[in-house]
Amino acid sequence: MKKNIDIHVHHVTRVEGHGDVLLNVKDGKVEHVALNIVEAPRFFEGMLRGRAHYEIREIVSRICGICACGHALASIRASEAALGVEPSEQVIDLRKIVLAGENLSSHFLHIFFLVAPDLFGVKSVLPLASTHRDIVVRALKLKKLGNDVSDVIVGRHVHPITMDIKGFTALPTVSALRDVQKQIIEMIPEVIDTVDLIASVADRIPDFKRETEYVSLGPIEGSNEYPFYDGIIKSSEGLTYYPAEYRKVTNEFITPDSTAKHCKHLRDSYMVGALARFNNNSDLLRPEAKAAAEKLGMIAPVHNPYMITVAQLIETVHIMYDTVDIIDKIIRRGILDEDYSYQPRAGTGSGAVEVPRGILFHHYTYDSKGRMENADCVIPTTQNLENIDQDFRKLAPMILDKPEEDISLLLQMLVRAYDPCISCSTHQLNVRFK
Amino acid sequence: MSKPRIAFFDFASCEGCQLEAINFVEEFLVLLGHVDIVQFREAITEAEWDIDVSFVEGSITREQDIPRLKEIRENSKVVIALGACACTGGVNAIKNTRPLEDVRADVYGDKKDWFPTFPTRPIDQVVKVDGYIYGCPIDRNDFLKNVQLILQGKKTLRHNDPVCVECRLAEIECLLTLGKPCMGPITRGGCGAIDPSYGHPCTGCRGLVDDPNENAAMDVLAEHGLTVEDIRSYMTIFNSFRPEDIQ
Ligand code: SF4
Ligand code: SF4
Numbered sequence: 264m265k266k267n268i269d270i271h272v273h274h275v276t277r278v279e280g281h282g283d284v285l286l287n288v289k290d291g292k293v294e295h296v297a298l299n300i301v302e303a304p305r306f307f308e309g310m311l312r313g314r315a316h317y318e319i320r321e322i323v324s325r326i327c328g329i330c331a332c333g334h335a336l337a338s339i340r341a342s343e344a345a346l347g348v349e350p351s352e353q354v355i356d357l358r359k360i361v362l363a364g365e366n367l368s369s370h371f372l373h374i375f376f377l378v379a380p381d382l383f384g385v386k387s388v389l390p391l392a393s394t395h396r397d398i399v400v401r402a403l404k405l406k407k408l409g410n411d412v413s414d415v416i417v418g419r420h421v422h423p424i425t426m427d428i429k430g431f432t433a434l435p436t437v438s439a440l441r442d443v444q445k446q447i448i449e450m451i452p453e454v455i456d457t458v459d460l461i462a463s464v465a466d467r468i469p470d471f472k473r474e475t476e477y478v479s480l481g482p483i484e485g486s487n488e489y490p491f492y493d494g495i496i497k498s499s500e501g502l503t504y505y506p507a508e509y510r511k512v513t514n515e516f517i518t519p520d521s522t523a524k525h526c527k528h529l530r531d532s533y534m535v536g537a538l539a540r541f542n543n544n545s546d547l548l549r550p551e552a553k554a555a556a557e558k559l560g561m562i563a564p565v566h567n568p569y570m571i572t573v574a575q576l577i578e579t580v581h582i583m584y585d586t587v588d589i590i591d592k593i594i595r596r597g598i599l600d601e602d603y604s605y606q607p608r609a610g611t612g613s614g615a616v617e618v619p620r621g622i623l624f625h626h627y628t629y630d631s632k633g634r635m636e637n638a639d640c641v642i643p644t645t646q647n648l649e650n651i652d653q654d655f656r657k658l659a660p661m662i663l664d665k666p667e668e669d670i671s672l673l674l675q676m677l678v679r680a681y682d683p684c685i686s687c688s689t690h691q692l693n694v695r696f697k
Numbered sequence: 698m699s700k701p702r703i704a705f706f707d708f709a710s711c712e713g714c715q716l717e718a719i720n721f722v723e724e725f726l727v728l729l730g731h732v733d734i735v736q737f738r739e740a741i742t743e744a745e746w747d748i749d750v751s752f753v754e755g756s757i758t759r760e761q762d763i764p765r766l767k768e769i770r771e772n773s774k775v776v777i778a779l780g781a782c783a784c785t786g787g788v789n790a791i792k793n794t795r796p797l798e799d800v801r802a803d804v805y806g807d808k809k810d811w812f813p814t815f816p817t818r819p820i821d822q823v824v825k826v827d828g829y830i831y832g833c834p835i836d837r838n839d840f841l842k843n844v845q846l847i848l849q850g851k852k853t854l855r856h857n858d859p860v861c862v863e864c865r866l867a868e869i870e871c872l873l874t875l876g877k878p879c880m881g882p883i884t885r886g887g888c889g890a891i892d893p894s895y896g897h898p899c900t901g902c903r904g905l906v907d908d909p910n911e912n913a914a915m916d917v918l919a920e921h922g923l924t925v926e927d928i929r930s931y932m933t934i935f936n937s938f939r940p941e942d943i944q
């Protein structure tokens with residue numbers, strides 16, 4: 264039977280920002296399938312020009328309420344590289360905790376609020392509040408834990424207050440760090456229960472494979488740390504680059520039949536995010552996270568994009584244990600009163616940081632007074648868009664015999680799996696072409 | 698009596714204010730017991746009209762947003778601007794301070810014409826707004842207080858005392874005396890002076906008080922060694938919107 268299908272999902276729900284899913288099938292042949300970004304553009308790079316070095320991270324954290332700290336950190340790292348400023352070991356450790364908190368909070372939000380409803384066959388987390396109240400309470404508690412972890416260092420996760428170039432305007436007390444460490448330790452069993460819960464519904468995760476290129480940070484030489492804050496750019500195709508060479512990987516392009524800037528490196532597209540990190544660096548995960556991966560049947564490389572959510576869950580286990588250790592390290596050292604002043608100068612620099620949805624690049628040029636001459640940000644979702652479209656093109660023909668409703672759901676679930684951060688990426692993309 | 702039907706909508710924004718609204722566990726569950734959430738794209742798939750209270754986040758930055766906002770207005774008894782983007786234009790209005798053509802070219806190069814935009818405006822420049830919850834992001838306590846007022850059919854808090862007042866109450870060391878460019882003297886309070894309490898200057902995210910004496914504030918700041926260029930720049934992080942920009 265030759266089918267005609269016309270699917271247009273207006274504003275996919277349970278994703279961050281506005282995107283539409285389109286599928287046109289004529290006589291059983293897929294004519295067009297795409298994720299269109301329809302979010303209003305915000306023009307951040309254009310807003311930064313001429314601004315003072317100390318204002319930049321203030322503005323860019325407002326690119327995204329979910330990865331506010333990640334943007335601030337990529338920004339600070341780019342500024343430091345450009346201005347020739349070196350943060351202390353204490354500052355780096357504190358920043359790692361901030362990033363850990365943000366990755367936890369975003370991953371839990373995604374796992375419980377955005378993806379779990381599909382696995383439980385409901386439309387949102389709200390009906391679960393009466394049928395599975397314990398799960399909803401756990402979800403809210405874990406999400407809040409992530410925020411609390413960042414809050415203790417930056418004052419407020421959305422948007423960070425204390426975090427600046429070179430240092431902080433206020434430092435946490437040892438007792439505040441101990442408190443949050445205790446909270447993390449207390450919540451570890453809840454995360455392990457979540458691993459079991461997701462393992463029990465894993466058969467409802469669609470089975471679909473498409474091998475692609477995976478790009479993430481890789482460990483800096485001599486380090487065996489699963490990299491979030493610090494690292495070199497690593498491709499699963501065997502290449503590595505310094506952060507300053509990010510454009511060799513991202514190669515942003517605009518195509519006339521697409522609504523957004525897209526990226527590609529060695530293949531037609533590449534993937535960033537939790538699954539790319541897992542595929543590239545799973546040997547560096549802590550034993551507890553490796554055990555979780557085993558329970559969830561995840562052996563790198565995993566080529567099913569629907570498994571991004573599962574990779575996020577494995578990362579949360581790693582981050583919980585790792586953060587407990589970092590806090591120990593800081594407390595052993597004692598909170599040091601350091602001088603965080605610096606002099607601006609002219610220069611160019613890049614920052615690359617792993618935020619929840621993948622590798623994020625900021626790249627700045629300052630003049631001699633420390634005013635912004637030029638800024639470029641490449642956001643994880645921008646890098647994933649082409650990969651989502653390529654997945655769509657392989658997936659759609661495979662599921663055409665299903666009822667339209669199921670096709671639509673499978674496509675939307677794929678979009679949700681990537682956890683796209685659309686408001687984040689629309690500082691540069693938008694528009695529909697006819 | 699049936700529960701009030703509330704909804705969340707967003708335009709150009711980071712969605713941080715909506716996130717703040719679900720970031721506190723107990724209060725959120727209590728709130729869920731008192732209201733029906735009928736639209737919240739970020740969290741739920743169902744969508745219904747006939748709304749008692751709409752919380753609208755984000756600024757209006759392009760033609761096609763206008764009919765959507767008007768539709769929300771027509772279907773809601775009460776419309777509340779949620780956060781700086783909606784109340785004052787927030788950081789989105791920075792783009793109004795430079796020629797729009799240049800801003801577009803900075804981001805999209807020779808493809809700039811593919812990306813239509815117009816000067817950023819707060820939502821009350823497009824539809825009637827019944828209340829404001831200020832801040833970038835909103836302050837949690839302030840949000841909860843205002844939600845209570847709104848559900849009782851009362852007005853939202855105007856907060857016409859500057860941040861400085863809250864700073865003094867909390868005995869926070871004045872950042873101006875430390876030579877930092879703090880916007881506290883002219884910024885709407887209600888946040889508990891959260892930035893100064895962490896040693897960070899107020900950037901003015903809650904908007905200016907009703908009659909800000911900008912010149913006097915400039916003088917105070919200049920007395921503390923800041924250049925006019927620095928101060929102007931700092932003042933426009935959150936307060937760039939001028940009604941004449943959209944005439
Ligand atoms: S006011 Fe600030 S936190 Fe709220 S949506 Fe706008 S940018 Fe985000
Ligand atoms: S202190 Fe100023 S910048 Fe900070 S939240 Fe209050 S009004 Fe906004």
Ligand SMILES: [Fe+2]
Pocket residue numbers: 327328329330684687
């Ligand atoms: Fe984001």
